[in-house]
Amino acid sequence: MTAMPDVLEHVEQAQAHQLDQPYILIIWNDPVNLMSYVSYVFRSYFGYSEEKAEKLMMQVHQDGRSVVATGNREKIESDVAAMHGFGLWATLSKEDAA
Amino acid sequence: MARAFKNTPRGFSATLEAAERQLMRGLFQDVITLLEPEVVPDEDPLWAMVGMDSNAHREDFGPPTDRATMRLLPDSNPDDADASLEFRRLSERGIRERKIGALREAALLMESGSILLSEQTAPRFAAAINDVRLVLAERLGLESEEDAERIHAQDDWSKAESVDEYLALVYNFVTWMQESLMQAMLKSL
Numbered sequence A: 001m002t003a004m005p006d007v008l009e010h011v012e013q014a015q016a017h018q019l020d021q022p023y024i025l026i027i028w029n030d031p032v033n034l035m036s037y038v039s040y041v042f043r044s045y046f047g048y049s050e051e052k053a054e055k056l057m058m059q060v061h062q063d064g065r066s067v068v069a070t071g072n073r074e075k076i077e078s079d080v081a082a083m084h085g086f087g088l089w090a091t092l093s094k095e096d097a098a
Numbered sequence B: 001m002a003r004a005f006k007n008t009p010r011g012f013s014a015t016l017e018a019a020e021r022q023l024m025r026g027l028f029q030d031v032i033t034l035l036e037p038e039v040v041p042d043e044d045p046l047w048a049m050v051g052m053d054s055n056a057h058r059e060d061f062g063p064p065t066d067r068a069t070m071r072l073l074p075d076s077n078p079d080d081a082d083a084s085l086e087f088r089r090l091s092e093r094g095i096r097e098r099k100i101g102a103l104r105e106a107a108l109l110m111e112s113g114s115i116l117l118s119e120q121t122a123p124r125f126a127a128a129i130n131d132v133r134l135v136l137a138e139r140l141g142l143e144s145e146e147d148a149e150r151i152h153a154q155d156d157w158s159k160a161e162s163v164d165e166y167l168a169l170v171y172n173f174v175t176w177m178q179e180s181l182m183q184a185m186l187k188s189l
Helices: A003-020 A035-046 A050-063 A073-086 B018-035 B045-049 B067-072 B081-109 B121-140 B145-152 B163-187
Strands: A023-028 A065-071 A090-094 B003-008 B011-015 B114-117
Touching (some): A023 A050, A035 A050, A035 A073, A035 B121, A035 B163, A073 A090, A073 B121, B003 B163, B011 B163, B018 B081, B018 B121, B067 B121, B114 B121, B121 B163
Antiparallel strands (some): A023 A065, B003 B011
């Protein structure tokens, strides 16, 4: 009688662990998107301060890419869809793979 | 001559000549044509209602074959083709429809010479203009910062002889309009 809940608990924990694995949202540089537009999107969509948005935008511009958000898979997937809506070149990865 | 966007108490305002508006309307329309999903006769309205593409469940569903469309709808996960495809199945239809909505709204705004954007309309207009620039850039082969500078240097309409020179001038005009709008929008954040 006591074995069952124990087993179930392990399975649930394993699944929960997989769902919680953090994902990152990467924005890639391209020569088309305006710096002002990228900053605007970072400020208006993510609610970042002017300083943080500028810093991330410059990172995209100079380093070719920047990690602009971290979260669970569902959140990051919805961020990627929003970024594609804005026309930014966004991808997602598992955090440890990046 | 067009007048750049500026902040006014009623919103972001700009002025465009009739020829410029006609040009912009044509560009918005071109991008709409690129993005409109293929209509299948037996489409299940329930799929469409939840923003999913019934094409997405066909065997031959894949990423867009046109390079400009691919730039508008890039792979979400470049290291994992299956994950990218799954993302497309779930999200692409909705992204296409939001883009088309913004582009249609932008095309309608070209009916009048004085353009006035509210706080709510402005981000959608900016995204529509950005999509136009992405498609023009793809057609122009704009891939590097050097390409961007070369194209940016073209500014004389009287000297435009080839299609590419004309497209470059159009690209610069649209860029100028977006930049003026972004400066106005950043000021009002």
